[in-house]
Amino acid sequence: MIPRDVPAIDVTHVTVAYREKPVLWNVDFTVPAGVLLAIVGPNGAGKTTLIKAILGLVRPAAGQVLLYGKPYREQRRLVAYVPQRGSVDWDFPTNALDVVMMGALWGIGLVSPAWSRERDMALEALDKVKMTDFAERQISQLSGGQQQRVFLARALVQDAEIYVMDEPFQGVDATTERAIITLLRELRAQGKTVVVVHHDLSTVPAYFDWVTLLNVERIAHGPVADVFTEQHLRRTYGGNIALLTQPFHAEERSQPYV
């Protein structure tokens, strides 16, 4: 089924350009199965573009991405995607449970015996993110953190091997942050691979095993202990490093939820 001898994600010489301006330049890295990887870098570094390239949503001008040794379109069912919360219309007429059930992408149509199984899976996923009480709630009535947890539950229903998340920690409350972290660790314990676009440098060492430092080019990539160094951060963030050295974010909460 899933080959264990090839890396979960293999990015080779990926270059992406929008209107002749390169957004990603010759990016190269591999991610072994079962790690929590953070992608960090300044605004405009190409983080979202990188995950879109992994998901086949943008076509690289050069290079390729392989997931467990094959291109994305052959491996769709192995990948769950959590887009940025702001990318969807939360006024859409639906409730939390229904959004989570959308994760059952390859289930059968409207009327089928599998429908109640999908519903059970969705309820279970909502329970994992502590959202059971909000299952029937209209999605616009949820807080930002609750919406994010609904998105995570939807990804859980996809029951994938690789989870790709675009800034799940953006603007969420402490409860949600803890819930996400618990979930990420659970996924890792099951041998899943999780790629997270992340903004808060101060929590990188506590939350993640591996990190990719990105600024159009790949600056560094590897286990956090090896590559998450001031020197690499300085090269990634340029002159703004003063903001980033310990504590990285002086003004925000800097206590990670370990």
Next chain:
Amino acid sequence: MSVQIEVQLIAVVIAAACAIPGVFLVLRRMAMMSDAISHTVLFGIVIGFFITQDLGSPWLFVGAVLTGVLTVSLVELLNRTQLVKQDAAIGLVFPVLFSLAVILISTFAGNIHLDTDAVIMGELAYAPFDRVVWFGVDMGPRALVVGIALVLLNLAFVTLLYKELKLATFDAGLAAAAGFVPGLLHYALMGLVSVTAVGAFDAVGSILVVALMIAPPSAAYLLTDRLPRMIGLSVLIGAGSGIAGYWLARWLDVSIAGSMATMSGVFFALVLLFAPERGLVAQARRRRTLAHARVQT
């Protein structure tokens, strides 16, 4: 069947047919695209007519659908240059195709049924006199047969592709990652809007098609939090506008199509005011209760 009942039936099925794709137009924030398409399809009809010289030819439908899709493509092409915004692109494309159609009609087809007034306003009162006869059997007014076919087509599309449509409308990113090809769905939906616009055209005219596509779903949107209910309510409100419009027209002795569109607007206004949760009255009442509570404490 009496003419009176037939006209009402036509009004109901046309309104229902328009409401179904209208729901997705409203949710995808593309309401004005229906305005554009309902006008530009005229271009396709005219071209189809010039080729076939037959107003009843199915090629007119084909031409209209192709023009609908062409409209969407041109708008997107302009939009993709990032030099023109989406709404401006609609405003640029639609007059070009529509005016071409109007010029073609007035130049080459001045003496046939394709006159511009009928296209813009429609005339429902005469619809029962244009009948479909198969093998010598009267199947009913053409507009009714077409309307029923449209309702069935739209229902089939929405039912079969419900999951895909819902996901692509709510979260295009995930839909694309899942390989649903949101672009294809988008064009299929626009094709459906075009077919519906052409079918509804004869009966109610191009401007009123827009009213029936947008007003009932907009009202339904304020009444429910669930997509299936929104579709159902849109159909009901559309059908209600059809019947109420007919009787309003009878009472005032005015255009039926105009009255239908008016009633769809009246229904929307009533919902806007009195929707139980989101209506303006309910909102004002909540604010007053809140202010009151604050004074009390």
